Amino acid sequence: MTKKLLKGNYAVVEGALQGGIDAYFGYPITPQNEITEYMSQRMRAEDRVFLQAESELAAINMVFGAALTGKRTMTTSSSPGISLMQEGISYLAGCELPAVIVNVQRGGPGLGNIDGAQGDYFQSVKGGGHGDYRLLTLAPSSVGETYSMCRDSFDLAFKYRCPVLILTDGVIGQMIEPAEVDDTPLKKDKKVKDYGWNLTGCLGRERRVVRSLYMKEGALEKLNLRLAERYEAMKKETDWEESDTEDASLILVGYGTSARINYDAARRAREKGMKVGYFRPKTLYPFPSERLKELSGKANFLVVEMSMGQMVEDVRLAVSKDTHVEFYGRPAGGIPETDKILEICKKMTA
Amino acid sequence: MKIRHHYCTGCGHGIIHRLLCEVIDELEIREKIIAIAPVGCAVFGYFYWNFDTAEAAHGRPPAVAAAIKRILPDRIVMTYQGDGDLAAIGGNEMLHAANRGDNITVVFVNNACYGMTGGQMAPTTVMNQITTTTPYGRNIEDGYPIKVCELLKELEGTVYIERTSVDSPANIIKSKKALKKALNCQIEGKGFSLVEILSMCPVGWRLNPQQSLEWVNKSMKKQFPLGVFKDRL
Numbered sequence: 001m002t003k004k005l006l007k008g009n010y011a012v013v014e015g016a017l018q019g020g021i022d023a024y025f026g027y028p029i030t031p032q033n034e035i036t037e038y039m040s041q042r043m044r045a046e047d048r049v050f051l052q053a054e055s056e057l058a059a060i061n062m063v064f065g066a067a068l069t070g071k072r073t074m075t076t077s078s079s080p081g082i083s084l085m086q087e088g089i090s091y092l093a094g095c096e097l098p099a100v101i102v103n104v105q106r107g108g109p110g111l112g113n114i115d116g117a118q119g120d121y122f123q124s125v126k127g128g129g130h131g132d133y134r135l136l137t138l139a140p141s142s143v144g145e146t147y148s149m150c151r152d153s154f155d156l157a158f159k160y161r162c163p164v165l166i167l168t169d170g171v172i173g174q175m176i177e178p179a180e181v182d183d184t185p186l187k188k189d190k191k192v193k194d195y196g197w198n199l200t201g202c203l204g205r206e207r208r209v210v211r212s213l214y215m216k217e218g219a220l221e222k223l224n225l226r227l228a229e230r231y232e233a234m235k236k237e238t239d240w241e242e243s244d245t246e247d248a249s250l251i252l253v254g255y256g257t258s259a260r261i262n263y264d265a266a267r268r269a270r271e272k273g274m275k276v277g278y279f280r281p282k283t284l285y286p287f288p289s290e291r292l293k294e295l296s297g298k299a300n301f302l303v304v305e306m307s308m309g310q311m312v313e314d315v316r317l318a319v320s321k322d323t324h325v326e327f328y329g330r331p332a333g334g335i336p337e338t339d340k341i342l343e344i345c346k347k348m349t350a
Numbered sequence: 351m352k353i354r355h356h357y358c359t360g361c362g363h364g365i366i367h368r369l370l371c372e373v374i375d376e377l378e379i380r381e382k383i384i385a386i387a388p389v390g391c392a393v394f395g396y397f398y399w400n401f402d403t404a405e406a407a408h409g410r411p412p413a414v415a416a417a418i419k420r421i422l423p424d425r426i427v428m429t430y431q432g433d434g435d436l437a438a439i440g441g442n443e444m445l446h447a448a449n450r451g452d453n454i455t456v457v458f459v460n461n462a463c464y465g466m467t468g469g470q471m472a473p474t475t476v477m478n479q480i481t482t483t484t485p486y487g488r489n490i491e492d493g494y495p496i497k498v499c500e501l502l503k504e505l506e507g508t509v510y511i512e513r514t515s516v517d518s519p520a521n522i523i524k525s526k527k528a529l530k531k532a533l534n535c536q537i538e539g540k541g542f543s544l545v546e547i548l549s550m551c552p553v554g555w556r557l558n559p560q561q562s563l564e565w566v567n568k569s570m571k572k573q574f575p576l577g578v579f580k581d582r583l
Contacts, residue, residue: 023417025417049417049420049421051417051420053446054443054446057410057413057442058413058442058443058446059413061406061413061417062413062414062416062417063417064406064407064410064414064417065413065415065418065421066417066418066421068404068414068418069422071421088410091406091407095405192422199403200384200402200422201381201382201384202400202401203381207400207401208402208403209402210404211404211405213393
């Protein structure tokens with residue numbers, strides 16, 4: 001690994017290339033334009049498929065097409081564009097196809113603004129599109145983690161044959177900081193692999209049909225139960241980061257950019273003598289509920305988000321009944337303030 | 351292979367499926383074709399097709415096909431779409447795949463209504479045609495029938511555009527020739543090809559099969575003249 005000064009959005013590209021991306025499709029939207037622009041250079045230079053789509057609808061359906069062939073494919077967008085993609089994401093889930101979607105969140109609802117925000121948590125982990133499906137959702141909180149999560153997301157998507165969502169935000173996307181990157185050369189595997197489900201033309205085998213329409217009684221239920229089983233198996237991918245939680249009477253919980261603010265606030269609270277810990281889910285689905293439940297016997301929680309409270313619901317569902325869960329958030333581009341967090345810490349640890 | 355037909359009596363899809371499958375066999379591309387089925391009656395095309403097929407979201411087959419072709423340029427990629435799928439909800443995907451000159455083949459079945467949902471107005475419903483959502487006949491407030499071939503021929507990216515019909519043996523033979531030419535266009539790497547086929551929907555039109563054939567001949571062809579609109583082969 002080498003340390004490199006990298007912008008969050010460029011880290012998506014470099015991570016995806018290291019992860020073996022074969023085809024990228026995207027449509028311009030701020031604050032993630034650097035991804036599509038940089039992809040247009042890098043993918044062509046590496047002799048891979050790049051296509052600027054005519055809309056986010058087309059982009060996600062191009063991803064669907066690429067995924068059908070068994071190739072590693074990705075699209076990226078920001079909140080309003082991700083809303084447009086929900087139909088396609090539901091189809092990817094229904095057809096059990098692997099793909100990676102990156103959401104560099106901005107303020108909403110509607111056209112909103114172009115500031116970093118965290119208003120899309122519900123959309124990401126509670127469904128988003130129609131039907132009873134889930135997305136394996138990863139939430140990086142640094143440029144380096146954006147790189148590694150993008151790199152590893154393809155393996156996860158293929159392991160579970162499902163779309164993987166990387167939920168980041170405009171702050172991390174636009175931020176430049178040192179990041180650990182691989183120095184191994186990119187894999188150049190142009191062969192068409194046969195996974196037993198992908199469409200490549202039926203030469204030498206029975207033809208295949210990829211679909212999500214099941215009209216026969218019970219057939220669709222069977223698909224949904226199969227998906228549910230897979231989501232259950234996915235639980236072993238649950239990942240989080242925690243520090244100073246052992247003796248904490250209060251634990252700050254946040255993901256992505258909010259977690260960076262929490263990290264600083266927890267450190268400062270410790271300096272002031274408050275027993276404050278830090279907890280950051282790295283996977284939002286599956287959510288580290290079990291670990292939060294374990295911790296909840298000893299500590300209360302303050303959940304900080306760049307929204308008016310979305311992930312806090314999952315924290316409340318996870319913890320034991322008598323645990324006190326407070327929330328502090330600022331929506332639509334507002335950045336939670338460390339001093340405000342410290343003020344709440346003081347009250348909650350008094 | 352014995353399979354019970356799900357299409358209605360007098361429907362044109364069965365004829366078009368057969369033509370398509372014959373052409374695919376004659377061109378010996380069955381093992382390298384990847385077909386994208388629409389949302390609409392032909393979503394079940396794979397009941398009858400013995401080659402790789404995927405369903406796509408409503409209207410999106412051209413985007414799906416474009417990606418597949420760019421990834422697997424030596425495969426043959428075809429979409430099979432109805433008028434609602436291609437010309438209404440999927441208008442944008444159709445336009446941009448055609449304009450990019452994606453080397454795919456679109457089989458566009460125009461039956462002037464939404465067949466699967468019970469015969470509502472489609473973008474290709476002709477003027478004065480009665481449908482379940484134009485109970486007094488399509489009038490100017492509902493907008494005009496969209497002429498896909500005439501529209502797409504203007505785009506630089508398109509190579510071969512033809513409109514045929516399946517209302518008579520002579521036209522069925524012409525349709526087969528057009529399908530073969532369109533797939534050959536792709537095989538030769540020339541670029542975007544589309545065959546629009548005027549087809550019968552007796553149930554959607556509330557006509558019997560015989561009347562439906564006559565209606566294609568008398569009413570549809572006036573609105574949608576048959577012919578080759580573009581041939582840069």
